[in-house]
Structures are given as C-alpha cells and as structure tokens.
Amino acid sequence: MSSFNILSIAGTDPSGGAGIQADLKAFSALGGYGMSVVTALVAQTTTGVAEVHRVPPEFITRQLDVLLEDVRADAVKIGMLADTEVIDAVAEALDAHRPPHVVLDPVMVAKSGDRLLAADAIGAVRARLLPRADLITPNLPEAAELLGVEEAVDTAGMEHQARGLLDLGARRVLIKGGHLDTAESTDLLVEPGRPAVPFTAPRVATKNTHGTGCTLSSAIAALLPQRDGCADAVRDAKEYLTEALRRADDLDVGAGKGPVHHFHAWW
Ligand SMILES: Nc1ncnc2c1ncn2[C@@H]1O[C@H](COP(=O)(O)OP(=O)(O)O)[C@@H](O)[C@H]1O
Numbered sequence: 001m002s003s004f005n006i007l008s009i010a011g012t013d014p015s016g017g018a019g020i021q022a023d024l025k026a027f028s029a030l031g032g033y034g035m036s037v038v039t040a041l042v043a044q045t046t047t048g049v050a051e052v053h054r055v056p057p058e059f060i061t062r063q064l065d066v067l068l069e070d071v072r073a074d075a076v077k078i079g080m081l082a083d084t085e086v087i088d089a090v091a092e093a094l095d096a097h098r099p100p101h102v103v104l105d106p107v108m109v110a111k112s113g114d115r116l117l118a119a120d121a122i123g124a125v126r127a128r129l130l131p132r133a134d135l136i137t138p139n140l141p142e143a144a145e146l147l148g149v150e151e152a153v154d155t156a157g158m159e160h161q162a163r164g165l166l167d168l169g170a171r172r173v174l175i176k177g178g179h180l181d182t183a184e185s186t187d188l189l190v191e192p193g194r195p196a197v198p199f200t201a202p203r204v205a206t207k208n209t210h211g212t213g214c215t216l217s218s219a220i221a222a223l224l225p226q227r228d229g230c231a232d233a234v235r236d237a238k239e240y241l242t243e244a245l246r247r248a249d250d251l252d253v254g255a256g257k258g259p260v261h262h263f264h265a266w267w
C-alpha cells in the first residue's frame, strides 16, 4: 500500500495551532492523507478559549458512519471529545468500524487553562476509551486526573503512573514530560511486561507551544502505518515535533502561546 488515510476525531482551533487544524498539518507533513470528523467547534486562539459549541453526538456518529463506510482509515487520532455523550458516540463507532492504530490523546484542558472535557467525563474516558485505544498519550495533568492522584514530578513517577494506566485497561501508554521543569523533555513509552522506553529531546526555549500534544499524537498516527512498530513511530514523531517547535519562532501568529511550525518532513 502506498497511500495511508489518517483520520482525526477532534475539536477545532480557528487559529490553526491545535485541534483538527494541527492534526491535518501533521498528517500531510508526514505523508498521510488527512481526514477529519469534528466533535466540537471551539472559538479559541493563541490567547485562550472563548466558547465551545459541541457537535450533537448523533451527528458525530453520522459523520463517522458515512466516512468509514466509504473510506478505509489506516490510523485514527482522537483528540478533544467535550463530554460523556461524545465519548459514547466515538466508542460505539470504534466498535462498529474497528479501525487499526487508534491513538488517543486524552485532551482535558487547553494550554490557557480552559477545560475542553467536562470534569464528569473522566470516568467515561477511563471505562470506554482506554481499552479501545492502541496507544494513549496523556500529559502529566491528564495522567494524574485519569488515576485520581497527584501529578508525577520525575520520570520514575511517570513510569509508575503509566503502569497504573495499563492496570486501568490501557494497552500502551506514552506519558509526556513536557510539563516538567527539566533541561530535556522526556516522554516514556510503557507497555505491559516490558521496560519503559524513554524518548528525550532538548527542551526548546520558546513560549510557542500551542499544539505540541496535538501534533505529537497526530504525527504518531500518521507514522504508525508507515513504521515497523510503535516505538519507531514515536521516535520519528517526536523528532518531527521537536523540529516544528524549533521553527515555531519563525511564525508570527497571535499574541499568546503561538503554534508550532509544521514543515515538510525529510522522510
Ligand atoms: N519546550 C519544549 N521543548 C521540547 N519538547 C517539548 C517542549 N514542550 C513540550 N515538549 C514535548 O511536546 C510533547 C507534548 O508535551 P506536553 O507539553 O507534555 O503535552 P501537552 O501538549 O498535551 O500538554 C511531548 O513530546 C513533550 O516532550
């Protein structure tokens, strides 16, 4: 197969830095054919979230059904889901269509601090989505919320929490260390019965980190069908994200936390 169709199920960002817009840029940059099902329209920019309009769950189901009856999805990235009803609709569509390579970025709060997932929907993510994803990519606050514990403060704590998420039913966890105050930014890939695999990049000194999590999970989804295993896809996705972060200050987008700069990758 020479062409890969990658689907994002996520919310929007009109400023183009996060959400579906970032996902499609990452898919294209990494050689995928990008597709999207919108779960929520979000009035947001680099400075924060003004308002969220959830798409009716029946219409999310409708979008997924018409799309996946026509087009093969080779990988799926799931981002913002807004609330429990949307989670139920997406979980049912995953059961009905069984796409390969499901990457779940359990988006809860925007970089500005605004909630993108209802607080009472955490249990639904845990029960309905964790077991249906091949890989979940929580940041430190998301891992802590899923487990109902304090945030990890070092890589030993990150591994412990990732193993806790495996115990809750996740199949594979990439726990992201972007929120730690360290010279390097390390993420850990943790699978049952195997040692954790670290992915480390020098921390890029920039305020422009809007869309890092969206970009990483989308890059992984785009690369999973093109690489031999999850670790190879994560390694190349992180390399892509780090370079996009290094180039972020070349852009002039908004007054707040600006977006990473997508570029055509060398692979
Ligand atoms: N300043 C930075 N320099 C390099 N990598 C970073 C930086 N900030 C975040 N990252 C990386 O970006 C990805 C997303 O990180 P994180 O901030 O933890 O998640 P989220 O964007 O979901 O909050 C991870 O791979 C993390 O290591």
Ligand SMILES: Cc1ncc(COP(=O)(O)O)c(N)n1
Binding pocket: 010, 011, 012, 013, 018, 019, 020, 042, 044, 079, 080, 107, 109, 110, 111, 116, 209, 210, 211, 212, 213, 214, 215
């Ligand atoms: C629709 C949507 N989805 C996700 C994020 C989180 O973005 P980040 O990648 O910066 O954590 C966002 N701000 N908006």
